[in-house]
Amino acid sequence: MIVINTNGSIDFIKKNFDYMTSEAYYAGSDDFLDVVFTGHRTKNRLFLIHKPPKIRSTFTTVFRGKIVATEDGCKITGRLTKRIADYILFFIVTAMILFFSKEIMKISYNTGLVLALVWGAVMLYFLFPTPNVKRKYEDFLKRIIKGY
Secondary structure, three states, X not given: OEEEEEOOOHHHHHHHHHHHOOHHHHOOOOOOOOOEEEEEEEOOEEEEEEEOOOOOOOOOOEEEEEEEEEOOEEEEEEEEEOOXXXXXXXXXXXXXXXXXXXXXXXXXXXXXXXXXXXXXXXXXHHHOOOHHHHHHHHHHHHHHHHOO
C-alpha cells in the first residue's frame, strides 16, 4: 500500500497527474522505446503504469489508487498490482503447469516436484513488485505532488 500525503489541493494534483502522464510531457524524448510513466485518471481514481509508451508489456506493475481529501490537503493512496489480463494468463499457465507436473510425477516424483517449485518461485517474482519498483512509483507520485 502506498500512501503519500500533501498539503496541496486535489485540483492541483489532478492537473499535475494529467500533464505528467500525457504524451506531451515526453514529446521531446529522443528514443521511441524510452520507459516512461503513462496513465489515466477518472475523477479521483488513478491508473499509472511504467513502460515504453507504445508497447504492451506483459506482467508490468501498475498503480491503482485514488486522491482523497484530508483536513490539511489531500493524499494519494493505492496499491501496486498487475493488469487483470496478466492474472488471467498467469493462472491459465499455472493450471497447465500443475497438470503437467501431476503427469510427470507419475513417471518421476522428483522431476514433477522440482517443476512445481520452480514455477512457484517464478510466480512470486512476477506477481509481487520488488522494492525497487515500489520506490520508482513512489518517486514519480512525489514528483506529481511537487509539480515538476
